[in-house]
Amino acid sequence: MSVALKDIVSYCNDYLSVDRFKDYCPNGLQVEGKGTVSKIVSGVTASQALIDAAVESGADLLLVHHGYFWKGEAEPLVGIKGNRIRTLMKHDISLLAYHLPLDAHPEVGNNAQLAKIIGIHIEDGMDQGNPLSVGNVGSISQPMSATAFSDLVSDKLNRKAVLVEGDSRTVKRVAWCTGSAERMIERADQLGADIFISGEISEPVVHYAREAGIHYLSAGHHATERYGAKALGEHLSKTFGIEHQFIDIDNPA
Ligand SMILES: [Zn+2]
Incomplete structure (x- = not known):
């Protein structure tokens, strides 16, 4: 089973009322990979460890609470940020990130x-x-x-x-x-x-x-924000009939 990426993105943007938030980062599709999705991996933060685990598990779409392009962050795609985004693009994996809308949602938030x-x-x-x-x-x-x-x-x-x-x-x-x-x-x-x-x-x-x-x-x-991306991933899995896996990269902070 696979679903068009654009259908998942527009569903999420609507479900999470993205337009109604003023945020410190772009909410929604941050990195565009292949046009169809058959497996979603969710996690808290789009760190290199989570991306590597998503590649390993055959994900087409990575869904996170903490993505990239935060206000005040250096813009060039170099160093750690460059490596992360290169890994996503090399493997054709999309990055879908929701910050405040995923804190606030009355069910999956x-x-x-x-x-x-x-x-x-x-x-x-x-x-x-x-x-x-x-x-x-x-x-x-x-x-x-x-x-x-x-x-x-x-x-x-x-x-x-x-x-x-x-x-x-x-x-x-x-x-x-x-x-x-x-x-x-x-x-x-x-x-x-x-x-x-x-x-x-x-x-x-x-x-x-x-x-x-x-x-x-x-x-x-990390411990208080481990559940939103997972719940949204499960919701998408049920809604679209595609595979979902939550991957927890331990973080003591
Ligand atoms: Zn946070």
Whole structure:
């Protein structure tokens, strides 16, 4: 079974409402390979290791959350960037990348998928009332201590999360935004969250949590964004009847 590349691209652009986002990179087809697709490989970041694994597995299309051509990045196709793109083009593999649209999508998005895995009931966007909000707020059914919640998340994501305890409050209301969104802790606090989950940690966020009383949980940039591209790949596989494989290139960050 194979499907026209352009059909997959236009389906994804539409499904993820790409036109409605202002982003730091182009969303959609970043590198064009062969015109038909019979196998999709998905992964978090279009690193050389993921591209090599995609070549090895016979992919026609590589689907990622972190592609190329970020604002401020050097443009010439030389060095590491040149090698990555040369490998894709040499093997006629297309690169399809979705950044914010894949964080925000209410079903396959990184934030929606993270909620499903941890068991958080989604109530709203962190940008309240916006169905395409990047980041959400919701609740867990059984209130628990911050350490118990941190252990639960570590267990579900198979990665030790870093907990910064605020005050002594138990966790019931949760806000989260995958990737590197630790600065959104202030917004999480305004929304009345007991804990805010994101991927990375920075020095000021620790003081903010301690002084505001909200807990902060740094659960890993890679670990929190491992599920969106995979869910989209599975969705495309079902929709178009083509093969899909998610390849996880381990990353401690
Ligand atoms: Zn990210």
